[in-house]
Amino acid sequence: MLDAAKQLNYVPNLAARSLVKQKSGLIGILINRAENEGFWRQFRYSQFINRLEQLLSGYGYHVVLFGLDAASPKLDIISERKLDGVFVVDVKTENFHLISSHFSVGVPLIVVDSIIDDALFYKVNYDYLDAFETMQATTSVQYEYVIIDNFNNKELLEHIAFASKLGPDSIHIMQNDQALELFLRKHEHKKGIILNEFAAISAAKYVDPANLTVICSAGCPEILPLSAGRFTFGDRKPEAAFQLMLQLLDNSMKGPDSSYIHVKADNN
Amino acid sequence: MLDAAKQLNYVPNLAARSLVKQKSGLIGILINRAENEGFWRQFRYSQFINRLEQLLSGYGYHVVLFGLDAASPKLDIISERKLDGVFVVDVKTENFHLISSHFSVGVPLIVVDSIIDDALFYKVNYDYLDAFETMQATTSVQYEYVIIDNFNNKELLEHIAFASKLGPDSIHIMQNDQALELFLRKHEHKKGIILNEFAAISAAKYVDPANLTVICSAGCPEILPLSAGRFTFGDRKPEAAFQLMLQLLDNSMKGPDSSYIHVKADNN
DNA sequence: TTGAAAGCGCTAACAC
DNA sequence: GTGTTAGCGCTTTCAA
Numbered sequence: 001m002l003d004a005a006k007q008l009n010y011v012p013n014l015a016a017r018s019l020v021k022q023k024s025g026l027i028g029i030l031i032n033r034a035e036n037e038g039f040w041r042q043f044r045y046s047q048f049i050n051r052l053e054q055l056l057s058g059y060g061y062h063v064v065l066f067g068l069d070a071a072s073p074k075l076d077i078i079s080e081r082k083l084d085g086v087f088v089v090d091v092k093t094e095n096f097h098l099i100s101s102h103f104s105v106g107v108p109l110i111v112v113d114s115i116i117d118d119a120l121f122y123k124v125n126y127d128y129l130d131a132f133e134t135m136q137a138t139t140s141v142q143y144e145y146v147i148i149d150n151f152n153n154k155e156l157l158e159h160i161a162f163a164s165k166l167g168p169d170s171i172h173i174m175q176n177d178q179a180l181e182l183f184l185r186k187h188e189h190k191k192g193i194i195l196n197e198f199a200a201i202s203a204a205k206y207v208d209p210a211n212l213t214v215i216c217s218a219g220c221p222e223i224l225p226l227s228a229g230r231f232t233f234g235d236r237k238p239e240a241a242f243q244l245m246l247q248l249l250d251n252s253m254k255g256p257d258s259s260y261i262h263v264k265a266d267n268n
Numbered sequence: 269m270l271d272a273a274k275q276l277n278y279v280p281n282l283a284a285r286s287l288v289k290q291k292s293g294l295i296g297i298l299i300n301r302a303e304n305e306g307f308w309r310q311f312r313y314s315q316f317i318n319r320l321e322q323l324l325s326g327y328g329y330h331v332v333l334f335g336l337d338a339a340s341p342k343l344d345i346i347s348e349r350k351l352d353g354v355f356v357v358d359v360k361t362e363n364f365h366l367i368s369s370h371f372s373v374g375v376p377l378i379v380v381d382s383i384i385d386d387a388l389f390y391k392v393n394y395d396y397l398d399a400f401e402t403m404q405a406t407t408s409v410q411y412e413y414v415i416i417d418n419f420n421n422k423e424l425l426e427h428i429a430f431a432s433k434l435g436p437d438s439i440h441i442m443q444n445d446q447a448l449e450l451f452l453r454k455h456e457h458k459k460g461i462i463l464n465e466f467a468a469i470s471a472a473k474y475v476d477p478a479n480l481t482v483i484c485s486a487g488c489p490e491i492l493p494l495s496a497g498r499f500t501f502g503d504r505k506p507e508a509a510f511q512l513m514l515q516l517l518d519n520s521m522k523g524p525d526s527s528y529i530h531v532k533a534d535n536n
Numbered sequence: 537t538t539g540a541a542a543g544c545g546c547t548a549a550c551a552c
Numbered sequence: 553g554t555g556t557t558a559g560c561g562c563t564t565t566c567a568a
Contacts, residue, residue: 010347011347012342012348012545012546013287013348013350013544013545013546014348014349014350014546015283015284015286015287015292015349015544015545015546016283016287016348016544016545016546016547017546017547017558018283018546018548018560019281019283019284019287019545019547019559019560019561019562020545020546020547020548020559020560021545021546021547021548021560024283026332029333033318033322038489038490041493042314042315042318042488043311043314043315043488044317046310046314047310047311049312050301050335053333053334053335054273054301054335057334057335060300062330062332062334062345062349062499063332063333063334064294064330064331064333065297065317065321065331065332065333066321066330066331066555067318067321067322067325076279079279079284080279080280080281081282081283081330082281082282082283124363154435197492201469201491202490205493205494215395220307220310220311222306222470223307223466225473226473232539280561280562281560281561281562282562283560283561283562284544284560284561284562284563285561285562285563286544286560286562287543287545287546287560287561287562287563288543288544288563288564289544289562289563311548316539480566
C-alpha cells in the first residue's frame with residue numbers, strides 16, 4: 001500500500017548508484033574552444049554534438065558537455081565525475097599527454113577530428129583522402145585552391161593539405177575574414193574547394209559561390225547558397241563515433257584493430 | 269610520504285560528494301528537439317548553450333545536455349541526477365505541467381524562449397516589444413511582413429506576432445522551405461523582418477537579402493549576407509540566464525520580483 | 537588540532 | 553524466494 005505508492009513515484013538516485021556500481025552512466029563530450037574563435041568554428045560541431053547526445057541518451061547514458069581551453073585544458077572532470085566514456089573533439093597534439101594522464105586506464109576515449117599517434121586511443125575522422133579522390137574522379141573541374149577549416153590539430157591540417165594534392169600557395173587555413181578575403185581575391189574566378197559549410201558562408205561574401213565546392217563536414221548543406229557545389233558526409237560521423245563508443249563500452253575496450261576510423265562520404 | 273603522493277594526484281569522487289552534500293553540482297540544459305526539424309532550428313541555440321556552459325563551468329558547475337522529445341519529454345533526468353538547477357529551452361505550454369511535477373520544489377528552473385503563466389518558474393526571453401519598437405523608431409523603412417521562427421511555445425509566437433503590429437496575412441511562421449518560398453513570393457520587393465539568422469539564410473535563397481532586416485536572436489550576425497539589415501541582441505541572453513541562475517542558486521530561490529526577464533537588444 | 541564514526545541512497549552478497 | 557547487511561567515497565559531527 002504505502003509501498004506501492006512509494007514505488008509509484010520512486011526515483012533512483014543515480015549518484016548513489018554510481019558509487020556502488022562504479023559506473024556513472026555519464027559520457028563526456030569535451031570540446032576545445034578558442035578565445036575569439038570565428039563564428040564558423042562555433043557551429044561546426046553543433047550537429048555532431050546534438051546527434052551524439054541523442055544517440056547516447058537513447059542508450060541510457062547522460063551527456064556532460066564541457067568546453068576545453070585549447071591552451072590549457074582542464075580535464076579533471078573525467079576522473080572527478082568518473083565518466084564512463086569520453087569524446088574529445090579537435091585536440092591540440094601537444095595537449096594530448098595531459099589527456100592521457102587525466103583519465104584512468106580502461107575508460108574509453110575517442111578523439112574526434114584529430115590525428116594522434118597513440119594506438120591506445122581511438123580516432124574518428126572524415127576520410128579526406130577518399131573525399132578528395134572521389135571529388136576529382138566524379139568531376140572534370142580542375143580545382144585550383146583549397147580552404148581548410150582551422151583545426152587545433154596540426155597533423156590533421158597537414159593530412160588534409162596532403163590529401164588535396166595542392167601546393168602551399170594554393171592552400172589557405174581559415175583564420176579570420178580579412179585573411180580569407182585576401183586569399184580569395186588572389187584566386188578570383190578560379191574553382192576552389194572549401195571545408196565546412198560555415199566557412200563557406202564566410203567565403204561567399206567575397207566570391208561567387210558558384211566557384212566553390214563545399215566539403216560539408218558540419219552536417220548542414222542546407223545552409224549553403226544554392227549555386228555552391230557540395231560534397232556531403234551525411235550523418236555518418238556521430239553514428240560512427242557512437243557505435244565505436246558502444247563497442248568499447250560493452251567489450252571492455254576491445255575495439256577495432258585499427259585505432260583510426262575513417263568516415264566516408266555519401267555517394268555524392 | 270605516501271600520504272603526500274596520494275595527496276598529489278588525489279581526485280575527489282563527485283558522486284560520493286553529491287550524495288552527502290545533497291548537491292550534484294550539475295546543471296541541466298534541456299532542449300526540445302523535433303523529429304525532422306529544419307536546419308535553422310538545430311543551430312539557433314548552439315551559441316546560447318556554448319556560452320552558458322562556459323559561464324557555468326567557470327563557476328564550478330558541470331553541464332548535462334539533454335534533448336527533449338517535444339511531444340513527450342522524458343524529464344526523469346532532473347530528479348535522477350539531482351540537478352541543482354535546470355534550464356528548459358523552447359517549451360510547449362501543454363508539456364509544462366509534466367515539468368513542474370518532475371522536479372523537486374526548490375530546484376531553480378529557468379524557462380528560456382517560452383511564456384508560461386506560472387510565477388514559480390522564471391522565464392528568460394528577448395524583449396520583442398522593445399525590439400520592434402526600436403526598429404520602427406530608428407528607421408523610416410515601412411516593414412510589410414514578418415517571418416517568425418517556429419517556437420514550440422504558442423504563447424511566445426503570439427506575443428511576437430502582437431509585438432510586430434502586423435496583421436495575420438503579413439505574418440509567416442517558419443515551417444519548411446517550400447512554405448517560406450511561397451510566402452516570400454507573395455511579398456517580393458517589399459521590406460520584411462525575419463527572426464533568427466539561420467532562418468534568414470533560408471530566406472536569402474528566395475529574395476534579395478537587402479529587403480530583409482534580421483532580428484539576430486541566435487548570436488550570429490556574422491553569418492548574414494552583407495546586404496541584409498540586422499538588429500542584434502549581443503551576448504545578453506546566456507549572461508542573463510546565468511546571472512538569474514546564480515541568484516536562485518545562492519539565495520535559495522529568492523529571485524527577482526517578476527518571474528519574467530526581458531533581455532533587451534544592443535544599441536543597434 | 538587530529539581522529540574516529542555515522543550516514544548519504546543505493547546494489548550485491550549473503551543468509552534465512 | 554525474502555530480508556538483512558556491508559560498503560561504495562565522501563562530509564560532517566562528535567570525541568578525544
